[in-house]
Amino acid sequence: MKLFKTEKKKNAVKDFLLIVPFLLLILVFSYYPLYGWVYAFFDYKPPFPLSWEKFVGFKWFISMVENPVKVKKLVQVLTNTFAMSGLSLLFSWFPMIFAVFLNEIKCVPFKKFVQTVTTLPNFISWVLVYSIAFSVFCSTGAVNSILMRLGITTEPIMFLQSADHIWFKQWLWLTWKNAGWAAIMYIAAITSIDDSLMEAAKIDGASRMQCIWHITIPSILPTYFVLVMMSLANFLSNGMEQYFVFANSFNKQKIEVLDLYVYNLAIGSGGYSLSTAISILKSFVSIILLCLTNMVSKKLRGDSIL
Numbered sequence: 001m002k003l004f005k006t007e008k009k010k011n012a013v014k015d016f017l018l019i020v021p022f023l024l025l026i027l028v029f030s031y032y033p034l035y036g037w038v039y040a041f042f043d044y045k046p047p048f049p050l051s052w053e054k055f056v057g058f059k060w061f062i063s064m065v066e067n068p069v070k071v072k073k074l075v076q077v078l079t080n081t082f083a084m085s086g087l088s089l090l091f092s093w094f095p096m097i098f099a100v101f102l103n104e105i106k107c108v109p110f111k112k113f114v115q116t117v118t119t120l121p122n123f124i125s126w127v128l129v130y131s132i133a134f135s136v137f138c139s140t141g142a143v144n145s146i147l148m149r150l151g152i153t154t155e156p157i158m159f160l161q162s163a164d165h166i167w168f169k170q171w172l173w174l175t176w177k178n179a180g181w182a183a184i185m186y187i188a189a190i191t192s193i194d195d196s197l198m199e200a201a202k203i204d205g206a207s208r209m210q211c212i213w214h215i216t217i218p219s220i221l222p223t224y225f226v227l228v229m230m231s232l233a234n235f236l237s238n239g240m241e242q243y244f245v246f247a248n249s250f251n252k253q254k255i256e257v258l259d260l261y262v263y264n265l266a267i268g269s270g271g272y273s274l275s276t277a278i279s280i281l282k283s284f285v286s287i288i289l290l291c292l293t294n295m296v297s298k299k300l301r302g303d304s305i306l
Contacts, residue, residue, distance in 0.1 A: 040277040046270070060277040073261075080167070081257040084243075085235045087171040092231060095179050096224050099186035100216055104208065115187075118180025129177060130245040133160065163251040170255065174242065185227070189220040229297050233290035236282050258282060 040060055042053040065071055098118075105111040121129070136142050139156035147153045159169075193216065201211050240259035247255050256264070258278070265275035 037276060037280055039273055040280055042273060044273045046272065056273075060274045061281070063274065064278065076253065077256055077258055077261045080254060081236055081238060083167045084170060084238050084257055085231075087167060088174065088238070089228070089231055089235075091171065091175070092228050093224070094175060095182035096186050096217075096220060098179055099183035099190065100212055100220075102183065103187060103190050103216070104212070115180065115183075119184070120180070121177045122181035124177065126177075126241040126245050129173065129242075133173070133246070158250070160246070161248060161250040163254045166251050166254045170242065170246065173246075182227075185223060186220050189223040190216060193219045225297070225300075229293040232293045234286060235289055236285055 038050065041055060041057060042050060043056050043059070044050060044053050063070065064074060102111065102114060105114065134141065137159035138144070139158065139161075143159070144153075144156040147157065197215050198211055201215060206214070236258055238257055238259065240257065240263050243255050243257050243260045244263065247260065262275045262278050262282075265271040265278070
């Protein structure tokens with residue numbers, strides 16, 4: 001028994017040593033940068049050292065709501081953020097359905113072709129995505145050239161410069177880029193379904209759609225709910241790269257989300273302290289949302305996500 005306990009301790013130490021490099025990476029890239037939060041409590045002006053600057057306490061936190069103009073701007077930014085994240089959440093079922101129907105393709109070469117083509121955009125940077133969008137949808141792009149040659153329109157349609165339906169258009173670009181990659185997790189969940197269930201259903205005379213509705217979808221719903229809850233926890237974090245490259249003077253008011261607003265404050269206006277204060281509040285809200293979704297998961301599913 002003593003030898004068994006000694007061997008168990010050795011195995012535990014070995015397992016811990018295996019994850020030490022990853023823990024160090026998390027500490028360096030996720031926790032160490034939190035030291036930057038201190039800038040929110042100083043009146044920081046680059047390039048001077050922080051020790052030269054004046055400590056102002058919660059001045060920048062209060063300044064967010066003391067000016068009606070700032071409040072209006074913040075409300076607009078939050079509206080854009082909620083709209084973008086809300087659309088992603090509303091259509092979060094799309095990758096799941098895509099994975100289900102992709103799994104039903106019986107021609108293996110065609111199935112692999114579709115999966116490859118839909119996954120590749122995930123590895124394309126947003127700068128390149130905008131380059132593609134500009135080539136296709138600008139005033140002299142492929143779409144406008146075709147429409148004008150066919151006589152459908154006499155003037156170019158400003159697809160990229162217009163703020164009309166900008167939230168939905170950005171969701172379409174996001175879906176085009178990420179749908180194939182997001183479907184991979186659902187495909188993995190589908191492959192873990194017991195084949196005997198499908199065989200028994202087919203013996204009982206169930207059609208392909210009935211098998212999908214009564215076996216496939218219920219089997220992957222737990223995966224779907226976990227991903228939805230993780231999306232809820234990151235509701236305010238929808239990135240800034242996409243909106244940064246697509247933003248212009250025509251749609252800036254409707255496309256500026258919270259992450260892009262923080263970036264513009266820091267880099268564009270030099271408001272490092274204010275942008276840091278907003279980032280801190282955003283982080284706390286995200287933690288609260290994560291805790292709430294964890295509680296909801298525990299109550300509804302009997303299992304937490306943390």
